[in-house]
Amino acid sequence: MVANDFQPLDPEFESRVRASFARQTAMQTLGASMVRAEPGEVEIQLPWAAHVTQQHGFVHGGIVGAVLDSACGYAASTLMPADVGVLSIEYKVNFLAPAKGQRFRMVGAVVKPGRTISVVEGRAYALDEGREKLVATMSATMMAVGGREDIKH
Incomplete structure (x- = not known):
């Protein structure tokens, strides 16, 4: 999504990020899985399932936002030291089309990393009958x- 040459501060970032994602019971409940973690970029996939849809059968916007939020947060986390956690402090979502498809891929990519604050972009794609749509x-x-004891890494 965003071409970068970011260097992670933690050489074990991928295993740390994947272990943290595995502790997210919210993502487990939704059926989301992390399929890629690179320095500054993470991809999470979500299969279509009836329990995440709204009244028209599309994946609910709140679900799209939640999974995108995780993709963006973990993208930022890939560039953090091993002893630092990441929390969202703000996000804005633009819905461009109904989330209709057999599965979805959510990609978070760091635009500007920082020691304290990082700016990240996310994109959600629907994969439907072999086509991909933003x-x-x-x-x-x-x-x-x-x-902080209550923020795990």
Whole structure:
């Protein structure tokens, strides 16, 4: 999504990010899985399932936003030190088309990393009958949080 040459501060970033994602019971409930974690970019996939749809059978916008938020947060986390967690402090979603498809891929990509604040963009794509369509975009701001017992890395 965003071409970068970011260098992670934690050489074990991928295993750390994947372990953190595995602790997210919200994503487990939705059926989401992390399929790619690179420095500054993460991809999460979500299969279509009736329990995540709204009244017209499209994936609910709140679900799209939640999975995009995770993709953006973990993209920022790939560039953080091992002892730092990441929390969203702001995001905006633009819905471009109904989230209709057999599965969805949500990609978060860091635009500007920082020690405390990182700016990240997200894109949600619907995969339907072999075609891919952009259905939502996200602009997000993530905050690095360290030294707190209640924020796991």
